[in-house]
Amino acid sequence: MDSALVLILLSALRVSLPLLFAATGGYFSEKSGVAQIALEAYLLIGAFTAASFTYYSKSLVVGYLAAAVFTALFSQIFSLLILKFKGNSIVIGTGLNLLAMGIIPIISKTIFNSTGSTPSIELPEASPYFPYIVLVLTLAVSFWLSEKTIWGLQMKFAGEKKLALQSVGISPSLRQWQSLTYSAFVTGLGGAVLSTSLSSNYSPLMSSGRGFIALAALIFAGWNLPRSLIVCLFFGLCEALQIQMQSNEAISTYIAAEFIQMIPYAATLAALLVLRSKYPPAELK
């Protein structure tokens, strides 16, 4: 069980966990025709909410649920500005990222008298498998929603051809709103994984660009859910290898740490050249 390979694979899985959630969330938003660069904000909001709720309730389930619900509520700002007031999604997404960075310290100041971080969570009997169970459930539901239901088809039509959807009497904005809310719901779970399972408290800006990595994986994999998840896993694998390589004396004496740390990004880019697709949802063009 303790062989190096198993350790690397487990490590890869852990690293890619938040990415898998964020990529799934991003998929629903992008497929419905709304460019989603606020994944970073959703991860932060989810991470903070989960850490706070878990701290008080001592229950992971409560923490995860709260993260998903609050992130979905937070995303209503995004939906309102884009669907109702026809704002540009890139501009508003950027604004949302900044808002999340600013609003969390304000809230944490009132709750914990700290500027961003939350107290450590002590959950000795929490199951280490919990995030994986949530992941499998989320992926199953997401795949079913997008591929097996009429709703999924309509959601995609909102992103491909709004007219077709209108012609059968369904409002594209309604499908987009539902899709955007679900997107935030799922990404919020990714944030919960980050702060309660991969670490034991929220610390400021802890998403560290994971939202953008997930978005990149999604776009380069051609807005295809299974493919983008594979890219996320591949990134996680490279990151795990990078950590091993850096700590290996034989390698690190010859290659500077900066170059080793580049590997996950460079390798993912290279892999994406093979996987790339040129067909984004029509409404995104």
Added chain:
Amino acid sequence: MLKILISILFVSHAAFAAIKVGLVLDKGGKDDKSFNTSAYEGATKAQKELGIELKYVEATDTNSFEVLHRNFAQKKYDLVIGIGFAQADAVKKVAALFPQTQFAIVDGDVTAPNVRALLFEEHEGSFLVGAAAAMKSKTSVIGFIGGMDIPLIRRFQKAYEAGAKHVNPKIKVITNYIGVTGEAWNNPAKAKEIALAQAGQKADVIFHAAGASGSGLFDAAAEKKIFAIGVDSNQNWIKPGVVLTSMLKRVDVAVFDTIKQANDKTFKAGVVRFGLKNSGVDWALDKNNDSLWSQPEKTKLDDIKKQIIAKKISVPDYYVTK
């Protein structure tokens, strides 16, 4: 009535006499339980004991340092303190523009007529905890997790390795850095991953110099039942029994002394160094980790400390020899 009047007079007088101090914290934030927490504690101690007026800000990105320093200077703050190497350029620039304002910077080597540079001999303290790690390691493999890959953290790493090899020449030191950007100070998930990987390679004592990311190491150490060593603040309390000791960097003392001197109008510009000699750096022993150390081990560590102070052991300094 008279009492109230007197107290009002007294309070307003005190407020008038007290200097205004601006504190610019680094990205880790005041609750990183490490470097910035230490600085903030020093400043709040000064606020309580000296009655100075304190305002602190946290930078969210590197570009905001200059603006924050400039704001304090423009609002006629008497003393502005920058915490962290990343603010060196900002302090240098703003100090030149506001020669009447006093500045201090921790970890930044800035020379100007109104700037006081507070520098720490991190290598001396790191050597000591390196020795401590080697004494406690059963597998003869220990780990180091650096935050951002910068010369300052390399200085920790190099001396830590030397300290470990001083006790056990055959020891193997595994080194990892979290990243090459400021985000590395705030990535506990990755720090935990690195610590698990190092534990997988049989490391049983791991030292971090990674600011707020360090909490990831403590989680991993508790999970894998190995030892961790904290940094900057005394982090022994975070996980008693898991945190072997902490490499103290008394930023709080440096900040407090600087504020006190500015308050007494004895502020002097120039470089001030804090080492083992003047207890600016040290290893932490308190009720949380006392049970982990036997008397002979404590004596041995204190002996090494004395030898470093007496310069009988020469500690390699990354700044001098790369």
